[in-house]
């Protein structure tokens with residue numbers, strides 16, 4: 452069965468999960484952080500080479516200030532606490548997104564976590580923080596324009612490989628499988644360029660209830676899919 456090289460997850464549904472239990476939204480985020488830990492450990496255990504978690508979008512900044520502050524605080528605490536987990540599982544930590552927009556404390560712990568896990572040779576775990584697909588495509592366009600203006604690049608030479616190499620995800624293969632929890636069937640500004648041929652699993656389970664069994668179901672369904680990349684089934688069976 453085909454195993455995805457790169458799994459990306461849009462961890463959605465924390466707020467509704469908490470509300471349904473008559474709790475504040477932030478309670479859902481606390482539970483969600485615990486689920487993230489277990490999914491990270493399981494992916495490392497089964498040797499998924501790349502795992503990306505969409506944790507905070509460029510649009511999430513528009514949420515009520517109390518929720519944004521809480522999320523920043525939770526992220527900082529969780530990264531500090533789970534450093535040992537990353538080391539124990541030989542996980543290398545990376546981030547994509549406009550991290551400079553995050554509070555200093557978060558930026559510091561992000562930098563430190565990248566640094567201390569730098570030599571780990573197992574799974575690459577990437578957190579998408581203050582991340583937006585449109586924002587990164589816009590930044591890429593600016594960089595192309597700068598290089599063309601400086602004479603370092605010809606407009607006619609800009610191809611798909613150039614674009615991919617100027618995106619912050621250039622160190623990642625495109626995601627094979629994108630999982631979104633909580634029943635919403637949309638991309639919400641995640642991996643716009645990178646998801647061109649991703650298989651997408653929309654699962655009804657809200658993120659705080661997402662279990663390692665749900666992860667294995669999604670991986671099993673992925674394994675059954677035929678990825679044609681525009682070709683025909685017959686072509687795929689040729690040697």
Ligand code: IPE
Pocket residue numbers: 462463464465466467468506507508511522633
């Ligand atoms: C995902 O859960 C976490 C973040 C986007 C930070 P939500 O907070 O979006 O929860 P719902 O979708 O409102 O239930």
Ligand code: IPE
Pocket residue numbers: 461462463464505506507508510511635637639
């Ligand atoms: C997408 O979820 C972003 C993350 C999971 C971090 P949202 O909850 O922000 O997406 P919308 O607003 O429902 O599209």
Ligand code: MG
Pocket residue numbers: 463464465
């Ligand atoms: Mg949501």
